[in-house]
Amino acid sequence: MDMNRRQFFKVCGVGLGASSLAALGMAPPPAYAESIRHFKLAHTRETRNTCPYCSVGCGLILYSQGSGGKNVSQEIIHIEGDSDHPVNRGTLCPKGAGLLDFVHSPHRLTQPEVREPGSDTWTPISWDDALDRIARLMKDDRDANFIERNEQGQTVNRWLSTGFLAASASSNESGYITHKVVRALGMLGFDNQARV
Amino acid sequence: MATQDLIARSATTTQPPSVRDTMEVAKLIDTSKCIGCKACQVACSEWNDLRDEVGENHGIYDNPMDLTAESWTLMRFAEYENPDSGNLEWLIRKDGCMHCAEPGCLKACPSPGAIVKYANGIVDFNQDHCIGCGYCITGCPFNIPRLSAKDKKAYKCTLCSDRVAVGLEPACVKTCPTGAIVFGSKDDMRNHAAGRIADLKERGFEQAGLYDPAGVGGTHVMYVLHHADQPQLYSGLAQDPTISPLVSLWKGVTKPLALLAMGAAVLGGFFHYVGIGPNRVEEDYDPEAGDPLPPSGEPVVHQVDPGVHQVDPRDPRSGGTPR
Numbered sequence: 001m002d003m004n005r006r007q008f009f010k011v012c013g014v015g016l017g018a019s020s021l022a023a024l025g026m027a028p029p030p031a032y033a034e035s036i037r038h039f040k041l042a043h044t045r046e047t048r049n050t051c052p053y054c055s056v057g058c059g060l061i062l063y064s065q066g067s068g069g070k071n072v073s074q075e076i077i078h079i080e081g082d083s084d085h086p087v088n089r090g091t092l093c094p095k096g097a098g099l100l101d102f103v104h105s106p107h108r109l110t111q112p113e114v115r116e117p118g119s120d121t122w123t124p125i126s127w128d129d130a131l132d133r134i135a136r137l138m139k140d141d142r143d144a145n146f147i148e149r150n151e152q153g154q155t156v157n158r159w160l161s162t163g164f165l166a167a168s169a170s171s172n173e174s175g176y177i178t179h180k181v182v183r184a185l186g187m188l189g190f191d192n193q194a195r196v
Numbered sequence: 197m198a199t200q201d202l203i204a205r206s207a208t209t210t211q212p213p214s215v216r217d218t219m220e221v222a223k224l225i226d227t228s229k230c231i232g233c234k235a236c237q238v239a240c241s242e243w244n245d246l247r248d249e250v251g252e253n254h255g256i257y258d259n260p261m262d263l264t265a266e267s268w269t270l271m272r273f274a275e276y277e278n279p280d281s282g283n284l285e286w287l288i289r290k291d292g293c294m295h296c297a298e299p300g301c302l303k304a305c306p307s308p309g310a311i312v313k314y315a316n317g318i319v320d321f322n323q324d325h326c327i328g329c330g331y332c333i334t335g336c337p338f339n340i341p342r343l344s345a346k347d348k349k350a351y352k353c354t355l356c357s358d359r360v361a362v363g364l365e366p367a368c369v370k371t372c373p374t375g376a377i378v379f380g381s382k383d384d385m386r387n388h389a390a391g392r393i394a395d396l397k398e399r400g401f402e403q404a405g406l407y408d409p410a411g412v413g414g415t416h417v418m419y420v421l422h423h424a425d426q427p428q429l430y431s432g433l434a435q436d437p438t439i440s441p442l443v444s445l446w447k448g449v450t451k452p453l454a455l456l457a458m459g460a461a462v463l464g465g466f467f468h469y470v471g472i473g474p475n476r477v478e479e480d481y482d483p484e485a486g487d488p489l490p491p492s493g494e495p496v497v498h499q500v501d502p503g504v505h506q507v508d509p510r511d512p513r514s515g516g517t518p519r
Contacts, residue, residue, distance in 0.1 A: 101242075
């Protein structure tokens with residue numbers, strides 16, 4: 001900084017004057033917020049849901065940012081237990097308590113994917129293609145391997161070469177329907193976390 | 197939370213507003229019910245938007261290994277072989293700020309308003325005012341606050357002051373699946389603890405008791421311990437925590453003495469100036485001038501030392517960098 005003697009004295013004088021005024025109580029009042037922390041869920045939208053992890057089926061409340069107006073894209077910003085839910089009454093285990101990161105995980109599966117026989121990579125596939133493909137493969141396998149009668153000639157209607165896993169996040173009703181469909185096909189290898 | 201509810205403020209001497217009578221809150225942690233699931237740790241991270249670094253496994257259950265600026269609560273796991281019963285006891289303690297009635301951190305803090313105490317008992321850090329000196333760590337009898345390497349500010353459990361202010365319970369309390377952490381008024385928590393202690397005594401834990409140490413005026417986070425006579429079994433919980441004498445030495449004795457010394461220095465300087473006057477530098481004896489000694493009082497011609505190469509930045513010939 002270039003400053004001659006006169007300017008230096010001016011700066012010193014102004015600084016001294018200003019700090020003296022401030023010390024005498026003429027400083028503007030500090031504009032600090034009344035509260036240190038603001039409650040972050042004040043106007044979030046609350047949506048009830050069920051924890052997708054295990055069969056206990058804890059009730060959740062998902063809090064999302066935004067009023068829900070036409071121009072707003074809702075985003076979940078917080079998840080915690082539903083205090084009114086009879087199963088968990090607000091509590092959550094460490095997995096359930098960390099659900100927000102599950103929702104926003106970069107590794108979350110958001111579309112159907114297929115890994116062809118012999119391939120080591122998963123490739124995205126549309127829902128239509130996926131469902132057609134599953135139906136086709138199931139039909140072919142069932143036609144080839146369906147067991148109608150055992151050695152004693154008794155009717156058994158078994159299909160042992162294909163198994164079925166269903167979601168833990170299914171409701172009681174969708175679990176019931178899944179069970180009906182799978183058993184109607186004669187499939188025995190079946191697990192469905194239908195207790196939720 | 198209105199400022200009326202602040203009943204103590206660091207490095208502030210003005211009387212805090214203290215007319216309103218607010219209920220004191222407390223969190224009670226029942227070590228006999230805790231299963232060490234760490235839901236409280238996760239809920240704390242989620243509520244406070246903290247994501248600590250993913251660390252390494254050190255062969256024990258403690259994860260992370262210590263409290264950090266981004267892990268405000270931590271399960272500490274201790275294995276204790278009880279010599280009386282021969283049992284191996286797994287003593288799990290949720291560590292974190294105890295929210296002392298007489299907080300050592302607040303006493304030690306030199307920055308006005310960086311540490312405050314609410315009328316409901318919560319001790320909170322305001323990072324806006326934190327200068328990162330770390331005195332709160334020295335002042336804390338429980339070794340809780342941690343300085344962040346990112347912003348050089350101190351952080352610790354807030355007892356979810358933002359939730360409590362709007363009538364909710366802290367996040368860790370809400371999530372606890374076994375009900376080992378409970379929350380309410382301090383009186384209610386004492387009653388709850390009394391019931392738990394009676395139960396534990398019935399089941400053979402003769403020394404079961406409440407941890408609400410008087411050395412810091414009581415705490416707003418209390419423990420039910422099976423071995424209340426030996427709190428150090430629970431990963432070194434202080435037997436009789438008190439604020440370090442360094443804090444009262446520094447703030448109580450050293451500070452006024454230092455202020456006195458500063459005042460004395462200024463006053464001494466003033467009297468020295470008035471009595472003796474400023475120290476005037478006489479020009480040195482110059483042999484080149486041929487004069488044995490310059491006559492005093494006579495103005496001396498200012499001579500440039502030829503060894504000093506003068507650079508004038510505005511003169512291109514002098515070798516200065518053109519601007």
